[in-house]
Structure formats: structure tokens, C-alpha cells
Amino acid sequence: MNRCPDRTQWVLFAAGETSPRCRRALQRHLESCQACRREVEAVERGLAALETLDREPAVRPQALDTLRKRLSVASARRVVRRGVLARIYPYRWAAAAAVIIAVALGYALVPSPTPPPGVPAGTRTAWMDETQFVDEIAEISAEIELLERGALATLWESGNGSNGTAAESINGESRLPSNGLGIEGGVPG
Amino acid sequence: MTERTGDPPDVERLLVSFAPRVYGLLLRMVGRPDVAEDLMQETLLRALRSMGTYRPEGKFRAWIFRIAVNLARDWIRGQPRRRTVPLGDEADETAPGVTPAADAPPDADAVSRERARDVDRALARLPNADREVLLMRYYGDLTFKAIAQATDEPLGTVLARAHRALKKLGDLIPRQNHEPLP
Numbered sequence: 001m002n003r004c005p006d007r008t009q010w011v012l013f014a015a016g017e018t019s020p021r022c023r024r025a026l027q028r029h030l031e032s033c034q035a036c037r038r039e040v041e042a043v044e045r046g047l048a049a050l051e052t053l054d055r056e057p058a059v060r061p062q063a064l065d066t067l068r069k070r071l072s073v074a075s076a077r078r079v080v081r082r083g084v085l086a087r088i089y090p091y092r093w094a095a096a097a098a099v100i101i102a103v104a105l106g107y108a109l110v111p112s113p114t115p116p117p118g119v120p121a122g123t124r125t126a127w128m129d130e131t132q133f134v135d136e137i138a139e140i141s142a143e144i145e146l147l148e149r150g151a152l153a154t155l156w157e158s159g160n161g162s163n164g165t166a167a168e169s170i171n172g173e174s175r176l177p178s179n180g181l182g183i184e185g186g187v188p189g
Numbered sequence: 190m191t192e193r194t195g196d197p198p199d200v201e202r203l204l205v206s207f208a209p210r211v212y213g214l215l216l217r218m219v220g221r222p223d224v225a226e227d228l229m230q231e232t233l234l235r236a237l238r239s240m241g242t243y244r245p246e247g248k249f250r251a252w253i254f255r256i257a258v259n260l261a262r263d264w265i266r267g268q269p270r271r272r273t274v275p276l277g278d279e280a281d282e283t284a285p286g287v288t289p290a291a292d293a294p295p296d297a298d299a300v301s302r303e304r305a306r307d308v309d310r311a312l313a314r315l316p317n318a319d320r321e322v323l324l325m326r327y328y329g330d331l332t333f334k335a336i337a338q339a340t341d342e343p344l345g346t347v348l349a350r351a352h353r354a355l356k357k358l359g360d361l362i363p364r365q366n367h368e369p370l371p
Contacts, residue, residue: 006353008345008348008349008352010352011333011348011351011352012348014334014355015326015333017332017334041359042355042356042360043355043356043359044359045355045357045358045359046354046355046356046357046358046359049307049308049311049324049359050308050326050327052301052304052305053213053217053305053306053308053309053327054213055210055327055328056210056213056306057209057212057215058209058211059208059209059212059226059229060226063226063229063230064205064208066230067205067208067229067233068201068205068220070230070234071201071204071205071233071234071237072201074237074238075198075200075201075232075237078237078238078240100347101294103325107251127334147311162327170216179212182215186299
């Protein structure tokens with residue numbers, strides 16, 4: 001090996017993590033390369049410096065006690081959870097089917113949250129169907145027509161009355177046409 | 190101790206056995222013993238809760254330390270200043286983690302403590318990503334390949350970070366009487 005190897009190789013070399021074959025090759029190179037020897041020395045010095053640290057510093061006994069307790073609690077929870085899951089596991093398909101059926105039944109049976117006025121709660125019928133709606137409108141129209149006719153008849157009578165003035169509607173406009181008859185096409189009986 | 194056990198008490202014991210090293214890594218990452226303690230507990234609790242997501246092809250230890258590093262990153266990200274406080278400067282010297290290596294002879298305590306403080310200062314000056322690699326290697330006892338797998342980073346990236354960090358550490362630390370590896 002004439003060319004200097006990558007510098008990171010010396011980290012593996014100094015840490016003893018190279019294969020025997022690679023190690024022999026690197027050692028041969030070191031014998032003839034001053035620069036690489038310095039490189040290895042620097043890395044070894046760094047590793048030796050690390051060794052001055054306490055590898056297993058003492059942990060406060062209280063901290064270890066707390067750790068043991070917390071681990072014990074967490075471990076117990078884990079065991080319980082595992083037990084529950086193990087018991088449920090054989091019935092997982094039955095449980096899934098039960099959930100689906102419950103949801104479907106819930107959708108079918110639960111009444112709508114805001115029933116329309118006049119409709120008893122719990123019924124899904126519409127407030128009024130189309131036929132009922134048309135009949136209702138026709139009935140209201142007929143009532144309005146009757147009221148209008150009655151009002152016009154009263155006006156007619158009052159227009160031909162003592163003061164001879166044309167009657168005015170509530171908003172002050174004359175409801176009667178200018179010919180004074182007030183009704184086109186005759187007045188009902 | 191076997192690393193793959195199924196019974197909860199075994200898992201608990203296994204996790205508690207990781208506590209000192211996880212604490213050591215977190216202490217060097219966050220620089221505060223109280224925070225490191227909290228994060229250590231959180232790391233091991235999360236490991237227990239997420240035991241189902243652990244992939245057996247990876248190293249269990251690497252997985253634990255990855256959780257720890259992620260939690261420390263989150264904590265650091267939430268701080269207004271990102272600088273890690275060198276333990277020797279501002280922390281109580283009697284605090285756990287500042288003590289020198291346990292196997293150091295008693296007469297070497299002072300020297301060892303001073304040297305450990307120098308290393309702490311040097312570590313604190315490193316970029317977070319570089320420091321993480323060294324701490325995972327040292328406290329997790331992980332190979333660089335395992336670190337690359339645990340952090341989902343290319344091996345080349347991890348080695349480049351380690352190289353940069355080790356050289357800086359070696360430069361900042363006074364030359365010691367260490368024997369070069371054979």
C-alpha cells in the first residue's frame with residue numbers, strides 16, 4: 001500500500017475495528033509513512049482521552065428507586081394491555097361485525113334530531129306532502145277571494161251612500177275605478 | 190447477562206442495568222445532572238413501552254442509546270442556548286459523573302479528576318453531532334458500524350465525525366503517557 005488510505009480508516013484501525021487482513025495492510029503502510037503515523041497517534045490520543053471519563057457514573061439511589069418504580073408500573077400496564085388484547089384477538093371478526101351492525105341499526109332507528117313543528121317526534125313522515133300543499137294553497141286563495149268580494153261589496157254600498165265620496169283603501173289610494181262602479185264584470189249578489 | 194429476555198422482571202432488571210451508562214452519556218450531552226437523571230428515566234421507560242418496535246437484527250444497546258440521544262437532542266433543541274456546560278466548570282464537583290474513573294488508584298485521583306475535567310471541556314466544545322458519536326461509542330460500547338446503523342447515517346459520515354472529534358480531543362488534551370496500539 002503506497003498511497004495513503006482515507007483518514008477515516010485510521011479511526012477504525014485505532015479502535016480495533018478493521019479486519020485482520022486490512023489491519024496488516026495498514027500496519028505495513030504505517031511503517032513507511034510518517035504523516036499517517038502522526039494521524040494514528042492523534043486519533044489514539046483522542047481515544048485515550050475519552051478513557052479518562054467515568055464510564056459508569058454513579059446514579060443517585062433515589063433516582064434509581066424512582067426508575068424501578070416507574071418501570072414496574074409501566075411493565076404491569078403492558079402486561080394487562082397484552083392480556084386484554086390477547087383475550088379480544090380471537091373474537092376480533094365478531095367484534096368488527098357487531099360494530100358494523102350497531103352502526104347500521106343506529107342509523108335506521110334513531111329519529112331525526114329536529115322534527116318539524118306539529119309532527120310528533122320519532123316519525124320520519126314529511127310535514128306535508130305535495131297534494132296537501134296544493135289543497136292548502138287553493139283553500140287560502142278561495143278565502144282571500146271571498147274576503148275581497150265582501151270588502152268590495154261593502155265599499156260599493158258605502159260609495160253610493162250619504163256622503164257620496166269614493167272610499168279609500170287603507171293606504172289612501174282609491175280602490176274604485178274612475179267610472180265609479182268599482183267593479184268590473186259586476187258585483188256578486 | 191442476556192440481552193433478549195421476555196419476562197417483565199428480566200426486562201426491568203436489564204433496563205436498570207443500563208442506567209449508569211445512559212446517565213453518563215446524557216450527562217455529557219446536556220451538562221446538567223438533574224436533567225440527565227430525568228432523561229435517563231424517560232429513555233428507559235420509553236424503551237420498555239416501545240419494546241414492540243425493537244428490531245431484533247439491531248443491537249439492543251444501540252437501540253437504547255439511540256433513544257437517549259434523541260431525547261437529549263430534543264432537550265438541547267428546546268434550550269435558548271445550545272452550548273453544553275462543561276461539567277468541570279460549573280457543575281458541582283461532587284455530582285455524579287464528575288468523579289474520575291473508578292479503577293484509578295487513590296493517589297492518582299487529583300490528576301485523574303483534572304484530566305477528566307479537561308476532557309469534559311474539550312467535549313463541550315465539540316459540535317453536537319461529533320460529540321454524540323464519541324459518547325455513543327464510549328458509553329454504549331458500540332462499534333462505529335453499530336452507531337451508523339443506530340443513527341441511520343452512512344458509516345463514512347460517522348467515521349468522519351469520529352475522526353474530527355478524536356483529533357480535536359487529542360489536540361486539546363495534554364499529551365499523555367499512553368502506549369500506542371500495536
